[in-house]
Amino acid sequence: MMVSADQQGGTSSYGSLNGSMQAFLAEVRKDLEQGMLSPRVLNDPDIHRAELDRIFTRCWVFVGHISEISDPGDYVLRYIGEDQFILVRDESGEIQLLMNNCVHRASPVCRAEKGNTSHFRCPYHGWIYKNSGEWNGAPFRAKAYPKIDTARWGLRKAPHVDSYQGLIFACLDPQAMPLREYLGDMCWYLDVLFGLNEQGMRVAGDPHRWIVPANWKSGAENFVGDAYHVQSAHRSLEDIGLLPDAGGASTGNFHVTLEGGHGLIVSRGFLPEPHYGIMDYPSEVTSTFDLTRFDADQREFLESRYTVVGFTIFPNLSLIHAATPPEPGLPPVSFTCLRQWQPRGSEEFELWNWPLVWNAAPPEFNHASYDASVLGFSPSGVFEQDDTVVWRGGPMVGRSAFARKDMKLNFEMGLDGMSDYEPRLDWIGPGEASTSAFGEKNQRRWWQRWCDALASS
Ligand code: FES
Ligand SMILES: [Fe+2]
Structure with a gap:
């Protein structure tokens, strides 16, 4: 089963399925109506890649319990699919889900599984981000980045984070339906x-x-x-x-x-x-x-x-x-x-x-x-x-x-x-x-x- 060029990061935001994957899913649907399922769904690497691209980037996914980040600055590391995020309560009390990769050279900015901090400092070149994700500074900023567009270079954030009965979910799809509707x-x-x-x-x-x-x-x-x-x-x-x-x-x-x-x-x-x-x-x-x-x-x-x-x-x-x-x-x-x-x-x-x-x-x-x-x-x-x-x-x-x-x-x-x-x-x-x-x-x-x-x- 081949993954299309789109799926590897081409023209559409989630990629399109190639013909063999579409045919396989049609077969799975038909099989389910008759009470059967192909075991390929439990090991195929291309299906796995498609799940990351099309399920975990579009569904509301659980990322933690409200009691894990009760105070401003509290954070824990979490995953959506195989992507690592920082679940953090920022200084204003808002819950943020920040991708744990620096936008300079992609280094993980946070290496502790949990803690409390007002800022995250990237270990590679030292860029600093507020716990709300905003870019906050860099070493030798006046010489190295006198004209940087600070509003543009914050950590990537999940566009939607919400909770229900203490359970925090996030969705990476900007077009997502509200959490309550999803649940x-x-x-x-x-x-x-x-x-x-x-x-x-x-x-x-x-x-x-x-x-x-x-x-x-x-x-x-x-x-x-x-x-x-x-x-x-x-x-x-x-x-x-x-x-x-x-x-x-x-x-x-x-x-x-x-x-x-x-x-x-x-x-x-x-x-x-x-x-x-x-x-x-x-x-x-x-x-x-x-x-x-x-x-x-x-x-x-x-x-x-x-x-x-x-x-x-x-x-x-x-x-x-x-x-x-x-x-x-x-x-x-x-x-x-x-x-x-x-x-x-x-x-x-x-x-x-x-x-x-x-x-x-x-x-x-x-x-x-x-x-x-x-x-x-x-x-x-x-x-x-x-x-x-x-x-x-x-x-x-x-x-x-x-x-x-x-x-x-x-x-x-x-x-x-x-x-x-x-x-x-x-x-x-x-x-x-x-x-x-x-x-x-x-x-x-x-x-x-x-x-x-x-x-x-
Ligand atoms: S990779 Fe983070 S500051 Fe360079
Ligand atoms: Fe069991």
Whole structure:
């Protein structure tokens, strides 16, 4: 598959797809309607390049949590696709996303992962930028640059940065739709997850980061709808007492499918009342929640003990919200992690994981919640190891000479009455809910959105 000259930086801002890529995407769409997918999508370097050019430059992409940059001058290094940026709160309190490359000779201007500064000084020749990105000076300026157009030579900035419920997103496309429109009905679910009280959530330290030998889309697709794998991939956790019922985790969930490739896995809370309640939190945490913040449907969702187990916001932000013991033998504790699937070439991704805790919760609960999340979902997480091992298969099959030509992966579950998977007609929230998670509708919709994003002009 060849990348066109346009795609390498030619006539249009995002490049145009060549004929073979367009034909391949048409084949992928047709296959998805029939419940199939070519494994080439999980390793092809040209597809990877097109994703960077056409998905990560045009979608709203998560770049951090508001609590990571609470004071003027706070900054962290972040990625959109494979481009590195500085997420910073400038001196006026505005959030900026600045490309971490000097406009003189492209040297990275910031080499610390996080910190607080009013200016960034490039290590190469010493150009200085304000934390708002503006050019601010250079060594021997009077001799070297007496006439420089300072307004022109600031750091490159993302044209759009916005946040919702503490989650900061950026979009590199000047023509982007507003963030709330992009998130659509996902806002309703972000409200019930993160808006349970005015104090909100914060990150519990820096994000964990590690390399996984698989394609980034395997993670995004798993968290948008794959509850089915729990009974198999995570079966051993039942054996060691960390998961009470691996089969139940597969059967007790259902899907909510949203527009835009976003989707959720939803369940009913299972920790016993009266000590546990909303979202499986214990009473010392639920007592801090304020349900008057919600509309009637959201209150019914919460009071009926529905809980969001996982989601994916297209393209690469996911969430896990579950309750497992902080160590074997202890009772389960509810935890929440944001996780991002950062592409690093076509056959590896970097997994970023942010455990979150409630600002108003007792510190003992937050510690236990953090420990439970780390035991399950982190570089050493027992769930994590199960998942990342099985995702290795995508690139293996994608590069296989035998499989590459015509092998198709099965995405049939839930198609045409194949499984116990019907519309949930009385669903109280937005989106299309299903009666079970024995379907792959969310996954197919995610891949269709992926096709749309790659193919759109
Ligand atoms: S590359 Fe930054 S000052 Fe020259
Ligand atoms: Fe899993």
